[in-house]
Amino acid sequence: MIRIYHRRGAGRPIRVVWTLEELGAPYELVIMTPEEAASEEHRSRHPLSRVPVLEDSAGTAFESTGLCLHLADLHPGAGLIPDAGTHGRALVYQWALFAMTEIEPPAIESYRRREDHPELSGAAAQRARGGIDAIDDALQGKGYLVGDRFTVADVVVSEVVRIAGRIGVFESQGRMAEYLAAMKARPARERATARLA
Ligand SMILES: N[C@@H](CCC(=O)N[C@@H](CS)C(=O)NCC(=O)O)C(=O)O
Structure with missing residues (x-):
């Protein structure tokens, strides 16, 4: 299951959550307080303590646009991204x-x-x-x-x-x-x- 880390009020995580909703893919959303976002635990997910961060069984990844592109790639049949190389x-x-x-x-x-x-x-x-x-x-x-x-x-x-x-x-x-x-x-x-x- 994909987990997305968001901090209340942050403007960029919607890019990733919207993409997931377009794909109809299941995900868990973690909404952190500012304190949680600034914690060492979150710093281990993002070196600058930012959101969004995606976590799945393979590990964590960040950068909103990279995450949107990656998610679209995971569901090629959904048509959110043309084939690679085109x-x-x-x-x-x-x-x-x-x-x-x-x-x-x-x-x-x-x-x-x-x-x-x-x-x-x-x-x-x-x-x-x-x-x-x-x-x-x-x-x-x-x-x-x-x-x-x-x-x-x-x-x-x-x-x-x-x-x-x-x-x-x-x-x-x-x-x-x-x-x-x-x-x-x-x-x-x-x-x-x-x-x-
Ligand atoms: N380029 C990054 C920017 C991430 C970013 O700056 N996120 C803001 C929230 S929208 C954040 O976490 N700011 C916390 C901080 O700057 O400490 C992305 O698009 O994911």
Whole structure:
């Protein structure tokens, strides 16, 4: 049985729990207090004491996007990820890693520096918005990022962009607002939200 470690209020574990819900795979969710997340026990699961962490009979693993990709791979029949070696698979890697490197870090930097260094914060927000604009362009005429079906890239990208919106780095409108609303309304995401509450 897969076990996912979450800390109440943490924004990234939903990526993994949503993926599990899309797959219909059984899992156990451990919701830790801040003290439990900071404990030596949790540090043995994650060297920086972060969440999410996945644990199964083989051991522990961390990094939300890596976990989503891994879970999709465990259930190839579910169609959440194209076959390894295909162009579709390359695009899933492309967008998931693009969100994690080109959008999430500058968005978080912008939020953290907003008071002590507004100029740096503004420049970082600009970088994050550039990445979000690229996603917006890729969604032109499409409901999903890769091909014509929902993939794990949509989980990662929509959650990263949603966090950027929540922390005030950009305001979603038009196509991006519609995309985020459609992703949020997926029954599997709603179940994930309810489990994490
Ligand atoms: N890149 C990591 C980031 C994990 C992360 O920073 N998680 C936050 C919660 S959303 C956390 O555990 N923060 C605790 C801390 O920074 O001490 C991932 O995507 O899994």
